[in-house]
Amino acid sequence: MRAYDNAYSRIVSWLKVLLPLLALAILSTLFLVARTIDPAQDIPFSDIDIDELMNEPRIGGPTFSGMTEGGAAFSLSADRAVPDPQNTGRLSGSDVRAAIDLPEGIRVDVVSDTAEIDNDARTAGMTGDVKIESSNGLTLESGDLTIDFDALRLWTDSAVTLTAPDMTLDAGHAELVSEGDGSGPYVLVFKGGVKLLYDPKQ
Amino acid sequence: QATVRLGVENHDSAQPVEITSEELSLNQQGGTATFTGGVIVGQGDVVMTCERMVVEYGSGDEGGNEIRVIRMFGGVTFAGPTEAAEAEEAVYTLSEDTIVLTGNVLVTQGATALSSDRLTYNLASGAGQMEGRVKTILNPGNN
Numbered sequence: 001m002r003a004y005d006n007a008y009s010r011i012v013s014w015l016k017v018l019l020p021l022l023a024l025a026i027l028s029t030l031f032l033v034a035r036t037i038d039p040a041q042d043i044p045f046s047d048i049d050i051d052e053l054m055n056e057p058r059i060g061g062p063t064f065s066g067m068t069e070g071g072a073a074f075s076l077s078a079d080r081a082v083p084d085p086q087n088t089g090r091l092s093g094s095d096v097r098a099a100i101d102l103p104e105g106i107r108v109d110v111v112s113d114t115a116e117i118d119n120d121a122r123t124a125g126m127t128g129d130v131k132i133e134s135s136n137g138l139t140l141e142s143g144d145l146t147i148d149f150d151a152l153r154l155w156t157d158s159a160v161t162l163t164a165p166d167m168t169l170d171a172g173h174a175e176l177v178s179e180g181d182g183s184g185p186y187v188l189v190f191k192g193g194v195k196l197l198y199d200p201k202q
Numbered sequence: 203q204a205t206v207r208l209g210v211e212n213h214d215s216a217q218p219v220e221i222t223s224e225e226l227s228l229n230q231q232g233g234t235a236t237f238t239g240g241v242i243v244g245q246g247d248v249v250m251t252c253e254r255m256v257v258e259y260g261s262g263d264e265g266g267n268e269i270r271v272i273r274m275f276g277g278v279t280f281a282g283p284t285e286a287a288e289a290e291e292a293v294y295t296l297s298e299d300t301i302v303l304t305g306n307v308l309v310t311q312g313a314t315a316l317s318s319d320r321l322t323y324n325l326a327s328g329a330g331q332m333e334g335r336v337k338t339i340l341n342p343g344n345n
């Protein structure tokens with residue numbers, strides 16, 4: 001390196017040597033600090049689902065719909081349904097939703113945790129905080145509900161609570177049945193002791 | 203013709219109504235609710251009981267259900283804070299605040315009792331109008 005008389009040139013000549021060395025040092029550490037990649041953890045999957053899938057046949061999101069003699073269209077769907085091994089006509093479903101359009105234009109929506117659907121008898125036994133909402137503003141809650149799709153009769157065996165815009169009602173059990181042969185007006189009958197509170201100012 | 207006071211002045215028929223019975227059948231289309239079996243209706247300090255009661259309701263102005271007429275059949279009793287009345291049938295129209303009791307009506311006020319065919323009772327004014335073969339039964343009782 002030629003000797004320079006002024007400081008500036010000396011500094012620059014030193015930098016010309018030091019800076020490349022620094023660059024080389026940084027470059028070499030690049031490969032030492034790399035992320036460790038563990039091939040096994042790349043694809044997240046759960047083995048529980050596979051075991052369950054393997055040992056029980058089931059249907060995802062089944063829907064079951066039809067029309068009763070009285071002319072009411074109904075549909076029933078569940079998130080998951082497992083057919084009953086002994087009797088193929090029976091299924092037990094979870095997170096079940098049923099929708100029934102009564103002939104007089106009222107739509108009844110039912111939601112429940114579980115349901116035993118019997119294809120041959122065309123009934124559905126729903127259990128696990130059943131919630132029934134009708135399009136004219138009535139909401140019923142009960143522990144269970146049985147729907148007979150043929151005769152289009154719905155009844156609960158456990159206590160039922162009905163809430164409407166300004167009325168609440170508690171009863172032993174309830175039954176939705178059509179007077180006459182199925183096309184008559186639908187009457188909601190509460191039995192086993194009825195207590196109703198009607199508050200117009202609510 | 204006799205007037206009777208049932209001691210229920212300015213009864214507010216918009217108070218909450220509490221009804222208990224054995225059974226209830228709700229006909230949404232017809233807008234009627236029929237209570238059967240030991241029906242007890244409480245509103246404020248007025249209590250009425252009967253065997254069968256038909257409540258006619260319609261859609262109220264703000265959309266909720268509004269009770270319009272209550273008809274009661276079979277051993278109707280009406281108890282205000284101080285007096286009581288009995289009859290075979292009763293019709294309570296909320297909009298006019300009136301109860302019409304018919305069928306050998308018997309009103310008991312303390313020691314005296316009045317019977318007639320019909321009692322029209324206005325809950326707002328607290329005045330009752332008895333018509334048809336009015337008989338007063340004074341009970342000398344203790345003197």
